[in-house]
Amino acid sequence: MTAPEIVTEEHSATVTLLLERAEKKGDLPIYNASLNKVRSISANPDSHAMELAQTIMKDANLSVKLLRIANSPFYNRGMGKIASVSRAVILLGFDSIKNLCLTLKLIESFTDDHPEVALNKMVAHSYLTAGFVRDLAIKCNPKEAEESYISGLTHNLGEISVGYFAPQTYLELLNLFKNENMSWIQAQERILGESFASIGQQLAKNWNFSHKVINCMSDYNPETKGIVKNQEQLNHAIVSLGSQIIGSLYQERQQIKTPINKLMAQLSNATGIKLDHIEKSLANSFHRSCDLTKEYGLNPRLLQPSIHDTKDSSRDKLARELSFILTDQDQTNTEIEKDSVPFLKVINETNLTPHSHILAENTNNTSNKTVHKKSKPQLEIKQNISNTTKPKLHGDPNLQLAIIQEITTMVSEQASLNKLFVKILEGLHNGVGFDNAMLCLLSPNRKTYAGRIVLGNNSQTLQQTISGKFDPTNDIFSRILSEGSDLVVDDCNDSNWNNVLNANFSEKSNCQSFIIAGIKSRAKPLGFFYVDNSETKLAFTPEMKRGFTQFIAQARLSVQICN
Structure with missing residues (x-):
């Protein structure tokens, strides 16, 4: 059995630089x-x-996207909701x-801050x-399919990392x-002192990927490797050749010079899969992948192959065929969306108004009545919502987890x-244990804000107290609402807050302390959440603050x- 091509313990100068920049950028999701x-x-x-589920549920964004994908036709085949x-x-x-989580985090991590680098296209290439690699692996050895998927997803990790952490260096190389x-x-x-593959291997080892995944990051040359002798070599061949085939369809810079027919033939020889079956696997x-772009948070346009004359007729023909699949799927989605009212349109029409205001509009304006009847506003606030259940003084972590799961x-x-x-x-009220929890909303004319839903005995x-004119310059609540930021006030009587809070607040x-957090829709302020412990007079514990942050993230x- 061939020894895995693992890099040494010491990092190269380039990798050391990338890791330093990664640390400065913060905790990347990947x-x-x-x-x-x-x-x-x-x-x-x-x-x-349950152990795996609880770990995933700590990440609200990941949980929601994961469930969306799990309920897609590809993954949910007759298993019920x-x-x-x-x-x-x-x-x-x-x-x-695990693979769904890794894919979601890869897409979430690397944003395209430098359009010239085309980082989003690199991520689409990995996706x-x-x-493609998983589909081929299933035909060869289903037990290795998921490992092959990760290997395919991370195959160009080195190039993505250089493009993201050192964009100017990447442009110099280009x-x-x-x-x-x-x-x-x-x-x-010449520029980096080593290949993208070597960089990717060192980073992957630093991030504790398996040796099988690391081994697959190097290029596979059938002419030097010879006949495939074991499962690890087979996986290496599938990943490397599969990545080159995808790359030839998308890389306008033509970094891959090998004709696609030759790549297909090499892949067929390595796997024993017939050429027409490989082409079918690619199409399927x-x-x-096109069907799942929305769930993964990818722009479908990124999956558009490069349509131009490359002097490789087979490659150009295949690019046109895949482009047709994408166009056909996009038209189908557009037709479906025409039958539904976009949520943003509903937000703009109702401006998150209370139910009584919506009814008044419908009474006084015929055109508005028609629009609201058709679009079924998403937020009909009832002002008499209350909660007679007294929250637990120190909160209930199990209840918090249950409510997060419900959300x-x-x-x-x-x-x-x-x-x-x-x-x-x-x-916030029952799970985290705040005495009062309130949602305040900005009025439709953006002139005032007022509490709409309150849970607690001080509703x-x-x-009456937390409502007023929307004035970000002179009013702290308006400022938080406008910025969509958070504010923790541990002592309202502190002299530092005398000129900030209303004199009678x-x-x-x-209440002696409170926390508020603004909610925005893109750049548009909607309202804010407010919590306090005015009844029990309990100081905010670190656990309560973390619980608040977690539920605001959900909002x-x-x-x-x-x-």
Whole structure:
């Protein structure tokens, strides 16, 4: 058996630089602690489904997107509605869940801050390669399919990392390739001192990927490797050749010089799969990838192959065929969307107004009545919502987790924003344990704000106290609402807050401390959440502050997804 091509313990100068810049940028989702935990649990045969589910549920964004994908036609085949992360883990299996999480985090991590680098196209390349490679691996050895998927997804990790963390260096490399008549690998070695493959291997090892995945990052040359002798070599061949085939369809810079027919033939020889079956696998995986772009948060246009004359007729013909698949799928989605009213349109029409205001508009304006009847406003606030259940003084972590799970399910089922916000208030009041939790909304004319839903015994007083003119310059609540930011006030009587808070606020509200967090839809302020402990006079514990942050993240995510 051939020894895996693992890099040495010492990092090269380029990798050291990339790791330093990665640390400065913060905890990127692709290698953060929660994702490492997901991978670790998935790899442990003694782990159980609930342990993996609980780890995933700590990431609200990941949970919602995961459930959306789990309920897509490809993954959910007659299993009924998958409404919880734990059920998704049980039905889809640890490996599938791990790969879905990794794909979502890869897409989330690397944003295209430098259009010249075309980082989003690199990520799309990884996404398509992973799907193609898995389809081929299933035909060869189904047990290795999920490992092959990860290998395909991370195959060009080195190039993505250089493009993201060192964009100017990448552009210098690209300029050298275009103007100095040297190969793509020669340009890499001239500028970086090594290949993208070597960089990717070192980073992957640093981030604790398996040796099989690391081995597949190097290029596979059938002419030097000879006949495939074992499963690891087979996986290496599938990943490397599969990535080159995808790359030849998308890389306008033509870094890949090998004709696509030759790549297909090499892949057929290595796997024993007939050429027409390989082409069918490519078409099927491409179609499936197009269907899942929305769930993964990818722009479908990024999957558009490069349509131009490359003097490789087979490659150009295949690019046109895949482009037709994408266009056909996009037209189908457009027709479906015409039958539904976009959520953003509903937001603009209702401006998150209370139910009584919507009814008044419908009475006084015929055209508005028609619009609201058709669009079924998403947020119909009832002002008499109350909660007589006294919250637990120190909160209930199990209840918090249960409510977060409910919110995740509601978002995946596209529940109304009104219901989601009420559930978030329940989480703050009953789960975290705040005495009062309130949602304030900006009026339709953007001149005033007022409390609309309050859970707690101090509801009427709070609604009267925390309302007023929308004035970001002179009013702290308006400022937080306008910015969409957070504010923790531990002591309202502190002299530092005398000139900021309303003079009668502390006396009227009977609270000594509070937390607020603004909610925005893109750049448009909607309202803010407010919590306090005016009844028990308990100081905010770190656990309470973390609980508040977690539920506010759910609120902001709900608005983001609905848009």
